Amino acid sequence: MAFDHRRIHIWNRSEPTDGPVVYWMQRDQRSEDNWALLYAQEQALLMKQPLLVVFCIVPGFLGATLRQYGFMIKGLEITCRKLARHNIPFNLLRGLPPDVIPRFLVENEAGMLVTDFNPLRMTTEWRRRLSEHIEVPFHEVDAHNIIPSRFISDKSEYAAFTLRKKVERLLPEFLCDFPPLVKQRKTDDFPEIHPPDWPKVLKSCEVDRKVAEVEWIVPGEVAAVAAMHDFIKNRLEQYHTDRNFPDKKGQSDLSPYLHFGHLSAQRLAFEVQRAEADLESKMAFLEELIVRRELADNFCLHNPNYDHFEGFQPWAKASLNKHRDDPREYTYSLEQFEQAQTHDPLWNAAQQEMVITGKMHGFMRMYWAKKILEWTPSTEEAMSIAIYLNDKYELEGRDPSGYAGVAWSIGGTHDRPWGDRNIFGMIRYMNYQGCKRKFNVENYIRSNSKS
Numbered sequence: 250m251a252f253d254h255r256r257i258h259i260w261n262r263s264e265p266t267d268g269p270v271v272y273w274m275q276r277d278q279r280s281e282d283n284w285a286l287l288y289a290q291e292q293a294l295l296m297k298q299p300l301l302v303v304f305c306i307v308p309g310f311l312g313a314t315l316r317q318y319g320f321m322i323k324g325l326e327i328t329c330r331k332l333a334r335h336n337i338p339f340n341l342l343r344g345l346p347p348d349v350i351p352r353f354l355v356e357n358e359a360g361m362l363v364t365d366f367n368p369l370r371m372t373t374e375w376r377r378r379l380s381e382h383i384e385v386p387f388h389e390v391d392a393h394n395i396i397p398s399r400f401i402s403d404k405s406e407y408a409a410f411t412l413r414k415k416v417e418r419l420l421p422e423f424l425c426d427f428p429p430l431v432k433q434r435k436t437d438d439f440p441e442i443h444p445p446d447w448p449k450v451l452k453s454c455e456v457d458r459k460v461a462e463v464e465w466i467v468p469g470e471v472a473a474v475a476a477m478h479d480f481i482k483n484r485l486e487q488y489h490t491d492r493n494f495p496d497k498k499g500q501s502d503l504s505p506y507l508h509f510g511h512l513s514a515q516r517l518a519f520e521v522q523r524a525e526a527d528l529e530s531k532m533a534f535l536e537e538l539i540v541r542r543e544l545a546d547n548f549c550l551h552n553p554n555y556d557h558f559e560g561f562q563p564w565a566k567a568s569l570n571k572h573r574d575d576p577r578e579y580t581y582s583l584e585q586f587e588q589a590q591t592h593d594p595l596w597n598a599a600q601q602e603m604v605i606t607g608k609m610h611g612f613m614r615m616y617w618a619k620k621i622l623e624w625t626p627s628t629e630e631a632m633s634i635a636i637y638l639n640d641k642y643e644l645e646g647r648d649p650s651g652y653a654g655v656a657w658s659i660g661g662t663h664d665r666p667w668g669d670r671n672i673f674g675m676i677r678y679m680n681y682q683g684c685k686r687k688f689n690v691e692n693y694i695r696s697n698s699k700s
């Protein structure tokens with residue numbers, strides 16, 4: 250398989266030495282359709298060395314709770330089992346990667362380290378610190394984007410339309426099928442495979458256990474592929490009509506699988522493109538899946554302030570600053586927002602949908618975030634409340650798509666300026682009446698309010 254080197258970013262250029270190739274699995278937590286794992290295996294086969302996989306359980310990652318750790322760890326168990334069927338050892342470490350991976354590499358006399366791509370500040374900092382503490386070659390492979398994020402653009406794209414042109418030009422080269430993972434030969438000096446004690450792993454995570462796990466979705470790469478086929482077969486057809494109606498089940502509900510990497514976006518795009526379904530629905534879905542999602546990675550990669558007011562476009566900062574002292578008709582505290590105690594039953598229903606199910610309909614997320622801007626004393630406070638609640642309750646919180654979504658809603662990122670108004674300045678405004686015109690608000694409130 251001629252590996253496409255445009256997916257690779259080199260952190261340590263040192264010469265490969267003898268010893269196992271280690272794939273540090275981080276964002277793309279799956280054994281199938283994983284370019285980082287496939288590249289690590291190609292290197293191992295070339296160097297006639299074993300391939301090992303390692304994952305670091307990081308305590309309290311960005312405020313994640315039992316809801317997210319439970320989903321992630323149950324998914325890792327599935328992936329560990331699939332790797333074992335390929336004779337590929339899966340090692341679970343506890344602690345920050347820059348602290349625990351160097352020792353693992355020395356203990357296993359590793360000859361090379363490979364990892365996957367993640368544009369978030371913290372995970373990028375892990376890779377930078379690691380690259381300074383290890384001697385072996387250290388390569389990063391973009392296994393999350395169809396068109397590698399570092400390749401498609403060297404700057405923060407202004408909006409979807411600027412990135413879309415590049416996506417349309419490059420997609421035929423990158424949207425291809427995946428080669429299979431090869432079963433690894435066992436040799437006598439082969440590292441023994443002992444699966445972790447998974448229930449113990451979850452029990453020993455110090456996380457906020459008040460945010461319960463969700464029941465509507467089964468974790469892991471096997472269930473993810475089944476959910477993908479189910480969506481394509483049963484809901485893709487009417488996607489372009491149902492997707493914008495929060496009171497309908499029109500969304501794919503695949504984003505938790507994409508966030509934890511249980512499902513490859515490229516696999517999903519490849520299968521949707523081949524599906525027998527309404528063309529308009531396919532185009533609408535691929536626009537969300539490819540352009541919107543890859544725009545979010547582009548935003549976080551090139552904007553270290555992706556979760557701050559500072560990261561907004563200059564026009565947006567100036568406009569919001571001009572309206573800093575506008576009177577707020579309502580202001581709520583974090584607790585009032587978190588307990589869904591505003592005056593607005595629609596906003597409260599959206600908050601309760603997220604707290605109870607760990608997801609919120611895409612249309613409602615925009616309304617939900619914009620109202621936090623309207624009902625807090627400052628934009629900075631609005632950003633920190635929206636991100637805190639999103640990351641605490643959304644199953645797929647702590648994701649570039651989430652940060653780009655909040656920046657779009659509150660800071661007009663990737664949107665254009667609109668007519669100047671109170672508090673919002675030229676940030677696009679949304680209100681209850683606008684929602685009523687779009688969908689059955691009563692239905693949505695009834696089905697999402699605590700009985």
Ligand code: FO1
Nearest residue numbers: 275276305306307310313317367646647648
């Ligand atoms: N990545 C890790 O490498 N180790 C973890 O323990 C870990 C926990 C975690 C919990 C919730 C969550 O939403 C993400 C988590 N991640 C973890 C990161 C995740 O896999 C993605 O890399 C980032 O969220 C970026 O999408």
